[in-house]
Amino acid sequence: MAAAELDRRNRKPRRILFIQATEPAGYPPLIHASSLMAEAGCYVTFLAAPFAGCALKLPCHPRIAVRAIPPRSSHVMGKVWYALYIAAAARLALRLQPDVIYASDPLGAGPGLLAARLARGRLVYHEHDSPAPGALSPMLARSRAAAARRAEFVIFPNETRGRIAQAELGFSADHLRIIWNMPRRAELPPLDSQPKAESPLVLYYHGTISPDLLPLAVVEAVRRLRGRACLRIVGYEAPGATGYVQRLIEFGGRDNSMPIVHYGGQVPRSNLVPTAARAHVGLALLMASRGSEMNMRHMTGASNKAFDYMAAGLALLVPDRPDWRDMFVAPGYGRACDPTDPTSIATGLTWFLDHPTERRAMGASGRMKIEAEWNYDSAFKPVIRTLCPDG
Numbered sequence: 001m002a003a004a005e006l007d008r009r010n011r012k013p014r015r016i017l018f019i020q021a022t023e024p025a026g027y028p029p030l031i032h033a034s035s036l037m038a039e040a041g042c043y044v045t046f047l048a049a050p051f052a053g054c055a056l057k058l059p060c061h062p063r064i065a066v067r068a069i070p071p072r073s074s075h076v077m078g079k080v081w082y083a084l085y086i087a088a089a090a091r092l093a094l095r096l097q098p099d100v101i102y103a104s105d106p107l108g109a110g111p112g113l114l115a116a117r118l119a120r121g122r123l124v125y126h127e128h129d130s131p132a133p134g135a136l137s138p139m140l141a142r143s144r145a146a147a148a149r150r151a152e153f154v155i156f157p158n159e160t161r162g163r164i165a166q167a168e169l170g171f172s173a174d175h176l177r178i179i180w181n182m183p184r185r186a187e188l189p190p191l192d193s194q195p196k197a198e199s200p201l202v203l204y205y206h207g208t209i210s211p212d213l214l215p216l217a218v219v220e221a222v223r224r225l226r227g228r229a230c231l232r233i234v235g236y237e238a239p240g241a242t243g244y245v246q247r248l249i250e251f252g253g254r255d256n257s258m259p260i261v262h263y264g265g266q267v268p269r270s271n272l273v274p275t276a277a278r279a280h281v282g283l284a285l286l287m288a289s290r291g292s293e294m295n296m297r298h299m300t301g302a303s304n305k306a307f308d309y310m311a312a313g314l315a316l317l318v319p320d321r322p323d324w325r326d327m328f329v330a331p332g333y334g335r336a337c338d339p340t341d342p343t344s345i346a347t348g349l350t351w352f353l354d355h356p357t358e359r360r361a362m363g364a365s366g367r368m369k370i371e372a373e374w375n376y377d378s379a380f381k382p383v384i385r386t387l388c389p390d391g
Helices: 003-010 028-039 079-096 105-119 138-150 159-169 216-224 244-252 269-276 305-311 322-329 342-354 356-372 376-387
Strands: 015-019 043-048 064-068 100-104 122-126 153-156 176-178 201-209 229-237 261-263 281-283 315-319 334-337
Touching: 015 028, 015 079, 015 105, 028 043, 028 064, 028 100, 028 122, 028 376, 043 079, 079 105, 100 105, 105 122, 105 138, 122 138, 122 376, 138 159, 153 159, 153 376, 159 176, 201 216, 201 269, 201 305, 201 342, 216 229, 216 244, 216 342, 229 244, 229 269, 244 261, 269 305, 281 305, 305 315, 305 356, 315 322, 315 342, 315 356, 322 334, 334 342, 342 356
Parallel strands: 015 043, 015 100, 043 064, 100 122, 122 153, 153 176, 201 229, 201 281, 229 261, 281 315, 315 334
Antiparallel strands: none
16 A cells, blocks of 8 residues: 555544534535535534524534534524633634634634634634624624634635625735535435426525515515416524514415415425425525615625525526626526516516426526536535645
8 A cells, every 4th residue: 555545544534613603504505515524534513503493403424513502592692602602612622623613704703713723723714694894893803804814715605795805804815715605416406207287386485584585576476477376485584574474475365275375494404405396486586675785785606595496407586686697697597587576576477487498498507507517516625625635
């Protein structure tokens, strides 16, 4: 056996500590990154900060462990809970001595930076949701900047967000990586040999449920189609949107004694794309009223919805904005509409109803794009090669 191979086999497996002060099971990029690292031979530990009402759990893997502070009653991270989380991160870093600390978002920056210093490990900073200028407390703002400047990789899901942060925080542009929130190849469901029934047209939405992401105008548009379409929803209500699902159901009413809006509850990530595959059109809409907020304004790539729907073989209905049209409409994966206007939405849905062959072609081409190129396996490979070179 070659000396290099013997050295590789005798080398201690790398340990990765994921730091994010919330429930990581709600973040597909963390699920994908951790599973890819585990498959590369690393041992992964998550430090979670669960809260009541979140039923999502990370997929089981023999090389992935989850540690957590006690669950809190609200999604809000108070000072006491944050102090508990920081202390837990420090203890884990000292006990595990991880080779890499993978910290996410501003709340994870401080404890991630501390863990990296205590363990003398490499640091990755991955920001899923960027704060508005001046929104962070001075302490969190300093931690965020320090973590970004210390990190070997600074990962953003949208290039504009990444460039804004790079200029604001002063980290090296060479460390910036743009990785869209795409599914893994393994999540592609098998091609169904039995074609789906064409009627009614099933619209599908999954993810956080709120008026900004799933406006009432969608339900009004479905109602206008008089039984030719229905809406299927999977996910959980956003903080501040309690009761919104019931409002959607009641607003939809019934057609021919059947409800127009169907709610499937929370579905684990492992079943999400197969669930979507039972529909026809995926909704990746957002309200223009939130257009001034940076995350909503720069959502292409950051939203996993459109990519998940493509993996499921669905045609897309997206906002009529230049970046969405360029990414999804121009290549032929879907159509655009005004999410605030029921007439615009109904027009888009009517096109799908009247052009079933073209709709199926959109879904097929989208699925092929995910399999060939737009998948997390391909996008995250350069990071894996650097952090887990023995995999």
